[in-house]
Structure formats: C-alpha cells, structure tokens
Amino acid sequence: MTLNFALNGRKLSREIAPDETLLQLLRDCGMHSVRSGCDTSNCGICTVWVDGKPVLSCGYLAARVEGRAVTTLEGVKDEAEALMRCLAAEGADQCGYCSPGFLMCALAMFRELENPGDAEMRAYLAGNLCRCTGYASQMRALAKYAEGRRSK
Amino acid sequence: MISIQEYRFAESLDEALALLDAGKRNRVIGGGMWLRLGHAGVRTAIDLSRLGLDKIEDAEGEVSIGAMASLRDVETAPCLRELFGGVLSESVKPIVGVQFRNMATVGASVYSRYGFSDLLTALLALDAAVVLHRAGEMPLDEFLRNPPEKRDILTAVHIRKDGRRAAYRSFRRSKTDFGVLNVCMSVSTEGDWRLSVGARPGRATRCPEAEALLAAGDGAGAAKAAAENLTYGSSLRGSADYRRHLAEVLTLRCWDALREDGAEARDSEPTDAGRDEA
Numbered sequence: 330m331t332l333n334f335a336l337n338g339r340k341l342s343r344e345i346a347p348d349e350t351l352l353q354l355l356r357d358c359g360m361h362s363v364r365s366g367c368d369t370s371n372c373g374i375c376t377v378w379v380d381g382k383p384v385l386s387c388g389y390l391a392a393r394v395e396g397r398a399v400t401t402l403e404g405v406k407d408e409a410e411a412l413m414r415c416l417a418a419e420g421a422d423q424c425g426y427c428s429p430g431f432l433m434c435a436l437a438m439f440r441e442l443e444n445p446g447d448a449e450m451r452a453y454l455a456g457n458l459c460r461c462t463g464y465a466s467q468m469r470a471l472a473k474y475a476e477g478r479r480s481k
Numbered sequence: 482m483i484s485i486q487e488y489r490f491a492e493s494l495d496e497a498l499a500l501l502d503a504g505k506r507n508r509v510i511g512g513g514m515w516l517r518l519g520h521a522g523v524r525t526a527i528d529l530s531r532l533g534l535d536k537i538e539d540a541e542g543e544v545s546i547g548a549m550a551s552l553r554d555v556e557t558a559p560c561l562r563e564l565f566g567g568v569l570s571e572s573v574k575p576i577v578g579v580q581f582r583n584m585a586t587v588g589a590s591v592y593s594r595y596g597f598s599d600l601l602t603a604l605l606a607l608d609a610a611v612v613l614h615r616a617g618e619m620p621l622d623e624f625l626r627n628p629p630e631k632r633d634i635l636t637a638v639h640i641r642k643d644g645r646r647a648a649y650r651s652f653r654r655s656k657t658d659f660g661v662l663n664v665c666m667s668v669s670t671e672g673d674w675r676l677s678v679g680a681r682p683g684r685a686t687r688c689p690e691a692e693a694l695l696a697a698g699d700g701a702g703a704a705k706a707a708a709e710n711l712t713y714g715s716s717l718r719g720s721a722d723y724r725r726h727l728a729e730v731l732t733l734r735c736w737d738a739l740r741e742d743g744a745e746a747r748d749s750e751p752t753d754a755g756r757d758e759a
C-alpha cells in the first residue's frame with residue numbers, strides 16, 4: 330500500500346506492507362536514531378512523535394501515520410542540543426542506546442509541561458528504561474537543563 | 482508477530498461493523514499494541530481512528546469516553562481528574578509510560594476484558610455502561626459476565642454522574658509492570674457502595690458481601706469479606722494467598738481514603754466552590 334506522511338517536515342510517499350511498524354519504516358527511511366530495544370512496547374527506546382505526541386514506534390502500525398506528521402531526533406537536533414550537553418556533562422549516557430528515545434520523550438515533556446518538578450519528570454519518563462545509568466545522573470541532567478530553561 | 486493483509490480506514494461505524502462481519506480474520510484496530518504482540522493472521526485490519534471516537538465529553542448527567550480515546554486522554558482530561566475522586570485518571574497512570582498511554586485505547590482495553598486491567602477495575606466500581614454498535618448500551622457489569630455472542634464494536638463508555646466519590650489502589654512489584662492486584666471502591670451520594678477487585682488474576686469483579694459491610698460502616702469487615710468471598714489465583718506475579726492478603730490490605734486502604742476524603746467533602750459539598758484547579 331502507498332503511504333503519504335510527513336517526516337521531519339518533509340512530505341514523503343512510500344510503499345509499505347500493511348503490517349509494517351513505524352519503527353521499520355523509519356529505519357528504512359534512514360532515521361537511525363530510532364532504535365529497537367524490547368520490541369514489545371515496554372522500554373521506550375523507540376520513542377518518536379506522531380503529530381507532536383510521543384509514541385512507541387515499535388508498537389505503532391506504519392499504515393496509521395497516513396496524513397500525519399512524524400518527528401524523530403534527526404528533526405529536532407537543534408532543540409535537543411542543550412539537553413544532550415547536560416546528559417553528557419552528568420555522565421547520563423553510557424552505552425547511549427537509550428538516549429534518542431529518552432531525549433524524544435524528555436523534549437515532549439518540556440513542550441507539554443511548563444515547569445515540571447522532580448516527581449512530574451519521573452512520572453513522565455517512567456516508560457524510558459535505561460540499563461546503564463541507574464537514572465540518578467539522568468535526573469541531575471534534567472534538573473540542570475530545566476534550570477537553564479528557567480534562567481533564559 | 483501479527484500479520485495483516487489489508488489495512489482499511491473505516492469511514493463509518495456501519496462500514497466498520499460490516500467489514501468485521503465479512504470475515505472471521507478481520508479485526509478492529511484500537512492502538513494496535515496488544516494485537517501486534519499476538520500471532521493473529523489478520524485479513525483486514527479495520528482502523529477506527531478517523532471516526533471521531535476519541536472524545537471525552539462531560540455532559541449534564543453523564544460522562545462519555547469514546548472508544549478511541551487513549552489512556553493518556555483519560556489521564557489528562559480535566560473532567561476525569563475531578564470527577565469520582567480522579568480514580569480513572571489515577572488508575573491508568575501506572576500503565577507502562579506516557580508514550581504507551583498515548584497509543585493504547587479505552588475501547589480495546591474494555592472490550593478485551595483483560596483480567597489485569599486497571600481501567601476495568603476502576604470503571605466497574607463506578608457503575609459504568611458500555612455502548613456497543615450492534616448490541617447497544619449495557620451495564621459494564623453485565624458485559625463482563627455475559628458479553629454478547631456476536632463480535633461487536635465498542636464505541637463508548639458512559640458513566641453516570643451520581644456524585645460518586647472513589648478511591649483506587651493497585652499493587653505492583655515494580656513500576657510500569659502489570660498490577661498484582663487492583664482494587665477500586667466508590668460510594669454515591671445516596672450511600673450506594675461498590676467494590677471491585679481486579680487482577681485476581683481473573684477479571685475484575687464486584688464483591689456484594691463486602692459492599693453490604695461497607696454500607697454498614699464496617700471497613701475492616703468488608704476487607705476480610707473481599708479476601709474471603711472472591712476467588713484468587715496464582716501467576717508469575719504472585720500466589721493466590723498473596724493476592725488474598727493484598728485484597729484485604731488494599732480494600733482497607735481504599736476505605737481509609739474515602740473516610741478521610743468524606744470528612745473534607747462534607748465541608749465543601751454541594752457547591753462547586755473551592756474546586757477550582759490549583
């Protein structure tokens with residue numbers, strides 16, 4: 330079937346299989362920030378945005394993005410820059426495999442919530458598992474980033 | 482993993498139902514996440530996302546939640562944070578993560594009658610009704626026990642606004658995992674008590690013996706009754722004995738929450754003053 334959608338602001342038309350996932354489609358489109366972790370909708374590594382909302386691309390049927398806008402980390406590089414620097418400074422990415430999904434969910438959070446507190450951030454990011462950092466360094470990085478935003 | 486031969490966006494509910502009836506291997510797609518993990522060989526996938534079924538409406542006498550509303554919609558809808566002590570919003574919060582809840586739908590969660598369902602446990606205690614496109618509206622309680630034989634499409638869930646206050650408690654071995662046991666308790670302004678227990682691991686069910694004791698003001702007795710009168714089973718997440726114990730503990734916690742809440746509620750009811758969002 331033919332699929333028409335927007336990827337990071339560019340209109341695309343692709344031939345897809347009806348049971349293809351958004352994750353497969355995005356990898357095929359060269360969006361290598363989108364990674365497969367659990368492939369069972371549990372870990373958050375494959376997070377992208379559909380019409381601005383964070384979703385799990387491994388569990389999302391590609392056919393449903395017909396007419397919709399999909400955003401991957403490649404599409405919000407500039408916006409992600411400051412948060413990426415905070416993650417690096419706090420040692421909050423080690424193997425780095427979870428980082429794109431974490432960034433996409435965290436950026437969605439900062440767009441959605443004005444000034445999230447610690448508990449709100451933990452709740453919003455509960456679906457992003459990380460097997461390396463133990464989360465403490467991620468929380469420090471988020472706090473630092475949030476502080477930077479406030480003082481702007 | 483699932484295989485799908487054809488993907489169709491239904492243009493009306495009648496068309497969707499006709500497609501469903503056209504073949505045993507045709508399936509309705511909600512968020513699609515549960516389906517994808519199974520091994521179903523689907524001939525036609527029937528997508529309901531263009532039928533405007535994603536609305537949550539707060540009307541005069543009842544709230545209506547559309548089948549394609551996501552669990553995140555339930556969590557964030559201002560009316561559902563307010564009504565019934567916010568239990569619907571609370572019940573879905575522990576489910577995986579924000580991204581997941583942006584996708585999983587109310588219709589699929591209710592129609593599939595999952596034993597582990599947090600949302601069903603809460604809805605059952607709120608005396609909700611389901612609206613099916615073929616079979617019409619029926620109480621959720623009945624739908625859970627005797628669902629119509631013919632496959633149907635769930636279009637909405639209705640909840641009467643009878644001034645119910647409610648409390649929800651679930652116990653999880655780790656955050657974002659399925660609940661080991663779910664409990665929801667509610668009481669209407671007329672003093673009609675409801676108690677539902679889910680993830681036993683069987684489907685959520687009410688406990689009439691406990692409800693009678695709640696009405697008589699005996700919370701501790703009701704908690705014991707919930708443990709003694711319902712059936713509990715063992716699974717990967719916990720033994721039957723453990724669940725029975727949790728049933729008593731969580732029922733008591735709901736009771737305590739409603740009692741404390743009641744003292745406050747009496748001061749502020751029945752006006753809306755003081756309810757403005759902080």
Ligand SMILES: Cc1cc2nc3c(=O)[nH]c(=O)nc-3n(C[C@H](O)[C@H](O)[C@H](O)COP(=O)(O)OP(=O)(O)OC[C@H]3O[C@@H](n4cnc5c(N)ncnc54)[C@H](O)[C@@H]3O)c2cc1C
Nearest residue numbers: 509511512513514515516586588589590598599634635659
């Ligand atoms: C990894 C994972 C973890 C989960 N954890 C929890 C948890 O902790 N607590 C909890 O309560 N739930 C949990 N769930 C269940 C989840 O909340 C949803 O209930 C479930 O995914 C179904 O929603 P869906 O929209 O993805 O359904 P789909 O996969 O789209 O559909 C599921 C079934 O419902 C049918 N269906 C869909 N919509 C309708 C409709 N409108 N009318 C009739 N039939 C319909 C489909 O044909 C299919 O048979 C979990 C699910 C997964 C995959």
Ligand code: FES
Nearest residue numbers: 366367368373387
């Ligand atoms: S790969 Fe999608 S949630 Fe883990």
Ligand code: FES
Nearest residue numbers: 423427459460461
């Ligand atoms: S840094 Fe390795 S999984 Fe998160």
